[in-house]
Amino acid sequence: MGRDRGIAVEGLVREFKKGPKAVDGIDLRVEPGEVYGFLGPNGAGKSTTVLMLTTLLPPSGGTARVAGYDIVKEGPQVRASIGAALQEAALDPFLTGREHLNLQAALHGISRSDRRKRGNALLERVGLQEAADRRVRGYSGGMKRRLDLALALVHGPQILFLDEPTTGLDPQSRSALWSEVSRLARDEGVTVFLTTQYLEEADVLADRVGIIDRGRIVAEDTPEALKAEIGRPSVEATPASPGERDAVVGVLVRFGEEIPSQPGTVAVRLSGGASGLADVVRALDAENLKVSNLRLEEPSLDDVFLAKTGRSLEGAGDGDETNAEEAQG
């Protein structure tokens, strides 16, 4: 990879003392201007990967180039090319939002006259003009996240790392942050490396998704392709009378194999695709079976995760990453 705005990773490993390999030989490539979603449960290795790619943690093995620069040998150049909003916004509670921007710009060597201009523009962009002169200790979680994003953008980075940027945010703040990330990639050509444990977030934002589990990438493609790989949609029916469950199962299995479902419901993976739904309805009607709810579900990234790891993404985290990071202390 030359001097571009992409990311190229080969065999990246991070091993902590007294702990498992938090990252166990991952390969990935993020093209310039792409939004890459790094999806996985807690402890999968997402944050450790980000720390390595942002030069905050040296890898135990493998190589990675960020913006064309080696993360080990060319750390200063990497840091000049990237912005990062890490999982916990590292803010000084005694400084105001504006002071944070001023400090961040100064750290990047931006001239005094430009600092004010950039600071004002970013405060406006993230909607913090009114709170700009208040100390950060009085900010809400959403405000801190927005300030952290503004700080990551102060020097106009080519690549933006966002580590679980919407964790703990209310839906409105989450939506606003999604819009801004999309705008950055679309209008400014910023490459975005986004870690998340939210399926919807990866689905909405990412051009491509890498699914990581226990330090290894288990799947990587566009969200659509990953879901298509899993294939067919499923239909879930809730019998109106619990006594008719077996009869409903008998009808539904004519259209595909039964899959696990919520208590009181029956679900099958449609072997004929979504067009089979009408046939299901007709067959239920022909058997005079009533259902209180009938739902067609497209495959989700959780289905992809389930297919690749045998576990659901929800609750799959084991906290190994955090523990490993603490163990190496």
Next chain:
Amino acid sequence: MGGFFAVAWAVAGRQTYKYFTNPAFLAPALFPLFFFVAFAGGLTRVGDIPGFNYAAGYIAFQYVWALLQAVTMGGAFTGFSIASDFENGFARRLMLAASNRYGIILGYTLASLVRAFMTGTLVTGLALITGMPITGGFDFFGLIALAILANIAATLFGAGIAMMLRTQQAGPVIRTPIFLVLFLAPVFVPLNLLTGWIETVARLNPFTAILDAARGFLAGDPQNVVPAFAISAALILALSLWAVFGLRQAEKAG
């Protein structure tokens, strides 16, 4: 991207700003002020004992030690700030934005000098109020130079510890050796009046030469100037390497 000095100025600016906006900013001066008032006030008669031949008097004798204590403790407090920045995660922002991370060390050191200037001024003001003469004239600036070097050395020592431990529990680890070095020197009487193990330790303590030279400057009778500055320079060199080692450890730990 900011280079070494841009990073240093930014870090120093933030630290200094925080220092002046925190009501506890003069805390490092409290101990030296207390010791100065207690020792210079309560032990004045020590200046009358045979063998005590410091020309500027006992208040001046105690002032020099109090000043050096104030500036070295200023360095220690800067170490506490660094440890706090690592513990609460703010240091990660500095490490991420700084193209040249050595600039972070310089930045904290510059801020520490500002802190030392404030506390040193406070101690000096109190000493002048209580009647301390400055008999050495322009030699006084030699004392100031040694105080600056002592502050830098203490800051670098604290920075190394803070970046290695990255927790506020580094506080006692920073403070205790500095206290020991300060107190295992001719604090209350000149070296020639010390006896026993404390004399042996004080003679081996590199701080003794700095203290003696500083007292000489104040009295207008500079002594051991070259050894004092050489020791200061050697300490700063060694402790710079120590601070860089601490930074490397912090980088490795992420």
